[in-house]
Amino acid sequence: MAKRKPKTERRTDTLSKERIVEAAIELLDAEGEAALTFRALTTHLATGSGAIYWHVDNKNELLTAATHAVITRAVADLARVSDPRRAIRAVALALFDAIDAHPWAGAHLSREPWQPAMGLIFESVGARLQAFGVAARAQFGCASALVSYIVGVASQNAANARLLPRDTDREAFLSTAVARWVQDDPTRFPFVQRVAAQLRDHDDRQQFLVGIDLISSGIFRP
Amino acid sequence: MAKRKPKTERRTDTLSKERIVEAAIELLDAEGEAALTFRALTTHLATGSGAIYWHVDNKNELLTAATHAVITRAVADLARVSDPRRAIRAVALALFDAIDAHPWAGAHLSREPWQPAMGLIFESVGARLQAFGVAARAQFGCASALVSYIVGVASQNAANARLLPRDTDREAFLSTAVARWVQDDPTRFPFVQRVAAQLRDHDDRQQFLVGIDLISSGIFRP
DNA sequence: ATGAGGTTGGAACGGCGTTCCATATATGTC
DNA sequence: GACATATATGGAACGCCGTTCCAACCTCAT
Numbered sequence A, B: 001m002a003k004r005k006p007k008t009e010r011r012t013d014t015l016s017k018e019r020i021v022e023a024a025i026e027l028l029d030a031e032g033e034a035a036l037t038f039r040a041l042t043t044h045l046a047t048g049s050g051a052i053y054w055h056v057d058n059k060n061e062l063l064t065a066a067t068h069a070v071i072t073r074a075v076a077d078l079a080r081v082s083d084p085r086r087a088i089r090a091v092a093l094a095l096f097d098a099i100d101a102h103p104w105a106g107a108h109l110s111r112e113p114w115q116p117a118m119g120l121i122f123e124s125v126g127a128r129l130q131a132f133g134v135a136a137r138a139q140f141g142c143a144s145a146l147v148s149y150i151v152g153v154a155s156q157n158a159a160n161a162r163l164l165p166r167d168t169d170r171e172a173f174l175s176t177a178v179a180r181w182v183q184d185d186p187t188r189f190p191f192v193q194r195v196a197a198q199l200r201d202h203d204d205r206q207q208f209l210v211g212i213d214l215i216s217s218g219i220f221r222p
Numbered sequence C: 001a002t003g004a005g006g007t008t009g010g011a012a013c014g015g016c017g018t019t020c021c022a023t024a025t026a027t028g029t030c
Numbered sequence D: 001g002a003c004a005t006a007t008a009t010g011g012a013a014c015g016c017c018g019t020t021c022c023a024a025c026c027t028c029a030t
Helices: A017-031 A038-045 A049-055 A059-076 A084-101 A103-111 A116-131 A136-163 A170-183 A190-194 A196-201 A204-219 B017-031 B038-045 B049-055 B059-076 B084-101 B103-111 B116-131 B136-163 B170-183 B190-194 B196-201 B204-219
Strands: none
Touching: A017 A038, A017 A049, A017 A059, A038 A049, A059 A084, A059 A103, A059 A116, A084 A103, A084 A116, A084 A136, A084 A204, A103 A116, A103 A136, A103 B103, A103 B136, A116 A136, A116 B170, A116 B190, A136 A204, A136 B103, A136 B136, A136 B190, A136 B204, A170 A190, A170 A196, A170 B116, A190 A196, A190 B116, A190 B136, A204 B136, A204 B204, B017 B038, B017 B049, B017 B059, B038 B049, B059 B084, B059 B103, B059 B116, B084 B103, B084 B116, B084 B136, B084 B204, B103 B116, B103 B136, B116 B136, B136 B204, B170 B190, B170 B196, B190 B196
């Protein structure tokens, strides 16, 4: 008749790696990289740390799975474009926007370069080079350069997202940062001083594209 | 807080920010990023954590100072070269080699993009562009792209140094990493499979230069 | 000699990733 | 249906970390 009351509460809906990864992504997106702790996860999922560790090896694997999920969605549906440079821009922008929306993924990509998500990125970029007739022996080098640049910028954007959280004044932050560079000995930083205004006012996405176009120029020599 | 120059000479073994930074660099170079803890520092310097915190705000500032020291040395004496592309290669290689020797600095650069060391890098690169007649309004974009690429590759090399510590078989590691990328659905990774051998055998420094040359091609259009 | 302020060493705090374990549920076997 | 086994769960405990706090020590102007 009456079921004996268990000593510890137990859940009715089963845990799974997918559910844990999903919860991790929610936490990361909502409160940032530092908010993903196993304690926060346990309360969010109403469970214990042991249960999570049953499905996930460790925090690193959890971040790797979350990054893989996010990058998979980003490269999933990319429109076909006929112009080589536009095609490269499209892949690059899709990745930039995905990592801009999930900065923690950018940080993790640069921390763990051989994770599966990097395979997706490499394939997405490389496939376009192949499609647009880049010489076979040049493809690897070109793809490496593009991927390094994309992931490099991504991880720096992730750092910026961490440093300028919500409503900090971006221009003021950049101004004082550059002022600190220069303050010791202004005469040693003529270039920085000359471009200080552009540094303060620049748009990250647009500058990212400048780099993509420079590399593309090198690849698709006219 | 601020250290004042003492009016009289002091014992040579007194603590100072310089000595602490020096000890931190030794620790980081000898045993890697994870080995830098305040406990390790206190035993290495035969003191207490409070004494260290008197000279240094926190661990982040310590890493920033250590990175600044290392990058300062790297860009200090760069030979003047008459050919633009060679000059860019020289700066890039100097930075690559410095970060290859101190991977922790690469990791910290991508974690804190607005630290003083980044100012040194930006100036070193930008000054060359100016010297070789890149149009004024293009200089900022070109410098940004180069710096992003250099720091991006650097941080990924730092990650590799952490993942493949001393005598791990690099080729075997890369082989299995790429195999894991592909294993789920090999048909979705034609490009990765085609360049798998190059991925396994590639030289990081050489690939780095390929990227630098591609960007240079875009900058110095013939 | 003394008081003030710069400097030191180490204890203590809270938080983290991870491990361990007792226990609850599902599954297969007879 | 009973039972052994494998799977899965929740929470306490461990060791390490960055950081804070504080009593004590040293140096120097007065």
